[in-house]
Amino acid sequence: VSASVIHLGASVTASCTINPNCLKPIGTATRIVWKLDLEKLPESWQHQREDGILQSNITLPHFNHTRAMLSCCLLWKETLQIIEQAELKAGYPPQPPSNFSCVMNHTTQVLTCQWKSGPSTYLPTNFTLKSYKSNDNCQSRKEPIQDCIAKDGESQCSILRNQLLLYQKVDIWVKAENVLGEAESSHLCINPMEVVKLDPPILQAAKASPGLDSSLRQPGCLRLKWKKARMSNHMEQMCELQYHRPGELTWVLVSPFLNSSTQHEGDNDLCGLLSATRYVLQLRCIRWPMGGHWSDWSRSLELTTKER
Amino acid sequence: VSASVIHLGASVTASCTINPNCLKPIGTATRIVWKLDLEKLPESWQHQREDGILQSNITLPHFNHTRAMLSCCLLWKETLQIIEQAELKAGYPPQPPSNFSCVMNHTTQVLTCQWKSGPSTYLPTNFTLKSYKSNDNCQSRKEPIQDCIAKDGESQCSILRNQLLLYQKVDIWVKAENVLGEAESSHLCINPMEVVKLDPPILQAAKASPGLDSSLRQPGCLRLKWKKARMSNHMEQMCELQYHRPGELTWVLVSPFLNSSTQHEGDNDLCGLLSATRYVLQLRCIRWPMGGHWSDWSRSLELTTKER
């Protein structure tokens, strides 16, 4: 076969030669017939050479199956005897993966990059995350980091912390590759800490402090108790709060709700609310000012403000 | 230390010897003091030998901690210098595991045995599933099957099909073992197929067959469509049905509902019901007559009988 994997729609040629001593037992003059899967193909060029070898060549001009079995058969006593087979596959070379981005999960200490693969290639296609430790703007590469090969069908891959330097630049991209070709995504030049994503903070109702004169708690205020993600108190973080009344679609955003500091937990008041009203509140944090990804929103907290 | 792992409540003795060249840098006459965790122990026997070695022995008559650090310290410049430590652990030898049973999961083709471990031993205790291929009533053992060591804290272990002969007897039991001793469960002499458990069957409402004269469907009957577990149609099975009206506690059992046969799916009528009444029905099957474990009940089916 000219090639067992070809470009979808391209042409493929095959040749079948049958040795005379194969033909001896069957004695009678015979003919080679080609089948594509179960379908007999029209007559093809055929020729018995001086040395007795029976040869037939066939060309499939536009092969538009992603997979098919091409069988070389002999016509024998009105039956088609399959003598040889070739598996033909067809598809496309991969397109450059797009939407390439990376996130450093602070808790698991794993750098996970994800991308959008192009249209299906109909062929087994490997996606490999390639990366090099680099200097400041990834102009020059230092030592390579071990390739990360995405599991079948997955469009993400994760690099463990022990292969990374969290505060050094990494030149990183993803390569798509199959039998027909390869393609690369755009490159990112990041240090893992710049794309760190923290676990969501915890938001709770603050216990009414016994000493505090309850009149101090104005009707339009809620006292909130917050706690940042575990093992993140070495990072300066800024947090923002969103709230709305149950059923309302739009959220009111208070940003920043907690200014950048390394304080790990505390109580803060949220005022300017309606009295005797139920509110749903959520908090999220980000490494700030040194930058990272926003954490997911905390679990919702439902509280009701005091009567007037 | 006489032993680093002892029977809870037993006594333990320890000896601490301090070399003279260790004492040289500190010069002053000194004394050995023992600590159990952070608690100073009362004065112990102490003696400076001719060779200058300072020795102290101590006996803890009834050691009732499951774990503690015994420290040999030197009194030096009003501080207690820790010179050596021993980690003491105490607990019990294991009791024989009870309620030992095995089930062959037909779909996963895995023989899973489970047991009830005895009271806590306070010590790391291994549970190992031991088994031998055997002849008919396990009087004599053939070759051993690979030990199956239960994960920490789990009281079950699974043997893969490729280590078993499904229709040959296996002498199987579980051994519990820790530093202080070992104990065995009772033995089972089974062939894996005798303890096969099928996946639950599927129970659905039969489609009203167009040809069938609807008058044929009496008011007190329900036509049920059933289907046995996948890949189990080589096994003769018997199935039983249970039903009750929503909210009722007791089930009515129809056993057998399907007699032992290898028929894989079909329709059956259930009669003798109240008309215009809602019923909840479940089906389960068992390898029969050759024996096995009942499958779990199928997912509940809710149907209402016709008006009169």
Place this chain on the structure above:
Amino acid sequence: PLDSSNHLPPSFFPQIQEQVRKIQNDIEGLQQRLCADYRLCHPEELILVGLYLGIPRPSVKNCYSQDLKLVACLNQLYYGLQFYQGLVRALEGISPELAPTLDTLKLDIGDFAASIWQQMEDFQVVPEIVPTQSILPTFSSSFYRRAGGVLIFSQLQSFLDMAYRALRLLSQS
């Protein structure tokens, strides 16, 4: 007077601050565990054992001296961090419960050293590489390894306090 040619960029110290805090958190976790699990809570209780083990300390005089020289101090910090990375590696096997945090500590020290190295590379200066293997202590028993851990973590905290003060001073100049 500081050597005038090199200055630390504004972004350097905030990042170092975060890295030092992370390492100190790692150490606190290890110290709490050694105290809870093995009742080894105070380095002052292990002075004699320390003399016996002979745990070396890296020199930090360039970061203490009055005439604080940036590159000389960075070089000594880099040397010290490599040194402590070696000491922490010698503690491997201290106990299964401490192993994950010990690995994290090693990686965090490595990151801090890489930040110092990167800054020196930006100043076109090549830091001194330490043949740490030869000078590291060996611990002949699990008690000695745990006691060594308490002493090393305490020394490392002081080293980090000093590094933090020196780098803050250098970044303000």
